[in-house]
Amino acid sequence: MLTIKVLGSxxxxxxxxxxxAHKVVTEMGIEAEVIKVTEYPEIMxxxxxxxxxxxxxEKLVSTGRIPTPTEVTTWLANALETA
Amino acid sequence: MAILSxxxxxSSNKRLPLYVFLAIVVWLIAYNLIQPLxxxxxxxxLGLATDSRFGESLAFFLYDVPKILLLLSGMVFAxxxxxxxxxxERTRTLLGGxxxxxxxxxxxxxxxxxxFCSCSAVPLFIGFVESxxxxxxxxxxxxxxxxxxxxxxxxxxGLFGWKVAGLYVLSGLVIAIAAGFVIGRLxxxxxxxxxxxQIRSSGGQSLDEKxxxxxxxxxxxxxxxxxxxxxxxxxVIGIAVGAGIHGYVPESALAGIMGKQAWWSVxxxxxxxxxxxxxxxxxxxxxxxLMEKGASLGTALAFMMSVVGLSLPExxxxxxxxxxxxxxxxxxxxxxxxxxxxxxFNIIL
Numbered sequence: 142m143l144t145i146k147v148l149g150s151x152x153x154x155x156x157x158x159x160x161x162a163h164k165v166v167t168e169m170g171i172e173a174e175v176i177k178v179t180e181y182p183e184i185m186x187x188x189x190x191x192x193x194x195x196x197x198x199e200k201l202v203s204t205g206r207i208p209t210p211t212e213v214t215t216w217l218a219n220a221l222e223t224a
Numbered sequence: 225m226a227i228l229s230x231x232x233x234x235s236s237n238k239r240l241p242l243y244v245f246l247a248i249v250v251w252l253i254a255y256n257l258i259q260p261l262x263x264x265x266x267x268x269x270l271g272l273a274t275d276s277r278f279g280e281s282l283a284f285f286l287y288d289v290p291k292i293l294l295l296l297s298g299m300v301f302a303x304x305x306x307x308x309x310x311x312x313e314r315t316r317t318l319l320g321g322x323x324x325x326x327x328x329x330x331x332x333x334x335x336x337x338x339x340f341c342s343c344s345a346v347p348l349f350i351g352f353v354e355s356x357x358x359x360x361x362x363x364x365x366x367x368x369x370x371x372x373x374x375x376x377x378x379x380x381x382g383l384f385g386w387k388v389a390g391l392y393v394l395s396g397l398v399i400a401i402a403a404g405f406v407i408g409r410l411x412x413x414x415x416x417x418x419x420x421x422q423i424r425s426s427g428g429q430s431l432d433e434k435x436x437x438x439x440x441x442x443x444x445x446x447x448x449x450x451x452x453x454x455x456x457x458x459x460v461i462g463i464a465v466g467a468g469i470h471g472y473v474p475e476s477a478l479a480g481i482m483g484k485q486a487w488w489s490v491x492x493x494x495x496x497x498x499x500x501x502x503x504x505x506x507x508x509x510x511x512x513x514l515m516e517k518g519a520s521l522g523t524a525l526a527f528m529m530s531v532v533g534l535s536l537p538e539x540x541x542x543x544x545x546x547x548x549x550x551x552x553x554x555x556x557x558x559x560x561x562x563x564x565x566x567x568x569f570n571i572i573l
Contacts, residue, residue, distance in 0.1 A: 149341075149343075150346070152343040153343075154341075154343070161482075163305035179345055179543075180345065181350060181423070182419060182423050182546065184347055185347065185350050185351065185354070185423045188351070189347055189351070189431075190311075190313055190316065190344070190348050190351040190352075191311075191312050191339070191340070191341065191344040191347065191348060191349055192343065192344050192347055201431050202431070203431070204340070204431050205311070205312065205339060205344065206443070206446075207446075222326075
C-alpha cells in the first residue's frame with residue numbers, strides 16, 4: 142500500500158496533480174491512498190518552496206510543476222519496488 | 225542537508241533538437257510574413273481603403289495579434305529553458321548568508337530568473353525566512369519575481385520596443401531592491417504571523433533534479449503551452465480594444481488626463497492598477513494605444529507596474545503569513561516606489 146501526498150493549498154495546479162495521481166493509480170491497478178496536504182506547517186515539513194508538491198511514501202519526487210502521468214507511473218513503480 | 229537526486233524518467237528523444245531547430249525556422253518565416261499578410265487581408269482581400277478608420281484598426285489587429293502570440297511562444301520557450309537552470313531551492317542556497325544590501329540586489333536579480341508562481345508565495349516566504357534569509361531580502365525577491373514577469377516584459381518588447389522593456393526591467397529591479405531594503409530597515413519581523421517562526425522543516429529531503437537537455441526542452445514547451453494557453457484570450461481582447469482606440473480615438477485626446485502636465489495621473493494610475501491583475505496581458509496593448517493618443521510613458525509604466533506588481537490576489541495569499549500592518553507597509557512602500565518611478569520618467573523623458 143503506497144501513500145501519495147499532494148502538497149498545496151488548493152490551487153488549480155494542485156488539483157491537476159491530484160487528478161493525475163488518482164488516474165495513474167487506477168490505471169496501474171495498485172493500492173494507494175492519495176492524501177491532500179493543505180496546511181502550510183505540514184507542507185513545509187517536506188522542505189518544499191514551490192507548490193504543487195508530490196510525495197510518494199514520504200519521499201518528495203516533484204515540486205512546482207505538474208508532472209506527466211508517465212513520470213508519476215515511473216515514480217510509483219520505483220516506490221513499489223523499494224517498498 | 226542531504227540532497228536526493230531523482231533522475232526524471234522521461235524517455236530520451238533523439239529527434240528533439242531537430243524539432244526545436246525546425247520550429248525556429250518556421251517561427252522566423254511566420255514572423256516575417258505577418259505584416260504583408262495583414263495588409264494584404266485588410267486592404268487587398270477586403271478592399272478597405274488604407275486611410276479608412278476601420279481598415280487601419282483591422283490591419284493593426286491582424287498584425288499585432290499573431291505577432292504578440294508568436295513572440296510570446298518563442299520567448300517564453302527561451303526564457304523557460306534558462307529557468308530550468310534555476311529553482312527556488314537553488315536561489316535560497318545562493319541567498320543564504322548574504323547581508324542586507326548585497327542580499328537585496330541578489331534577491332531582486334534572482335527574482336527575474338527563478339521560476340515563480342504567486343500561488344507558491346507562501347511556502348517560498350516561509351522557506352526563505354526559516355532558513356535565515358533576512359525579511360527585507362525575501363521581500364526584494366517577492367517584489368521582483370511577479371513584477372518582472374516574462375509575459376509583461378515580452379509584450380512590452382513587442383508593442384513598445386526594447387528600450388521601454390529594458391526600462392521596465394531596470395526600474396522593476398530598482399523598486400524591488402529599494403522597497404525590500406526599506407522594509408528590512410523597518411524591522412517588521414513581529415508582523416510576520418507567529419506560526420511562521422515556529423515552523424522547522426525536517427530539512428531531510430530537498431529535491432534537486434538532474435535534468436537532461438530533453439527534459440529542459442520538454443519543460444520549456446510545457447510552459448509555453450501553459451502560459452500562452454492562459455493569456456492568449458486576454459491578448460486578443462486587449463489588442464482588439466487597442467486597435468479600436470488606434471483607429472477611432474483622435475490624436476492627443478488623452479494628453480490632458482494622462483499626459484505629463486496632469487500631475488495627479490501617476491498616483492491615480494497606480495491606484496487604478498492595484499485591483500487589476502489577471503488582465504496584465506490584456507492591459508499592455510490598451511496602454512500602448514493610449515500612449516499613441518497622448519498618455520505619457522511615466523504614467524503608462526507606473527500603471528503597468530501597479531497592475532503586475534501590486535496584485536490583490538497575491539496580497540490575499542500573503543495575508544496567510546503576514547499581519548495586516550506588514551501587508552499595508554508592503555503595498556505602501558511599493559506604491560510609493562512606483563509613483564516615484566512614474567514621475568521620474570515623466571520628468572526625464
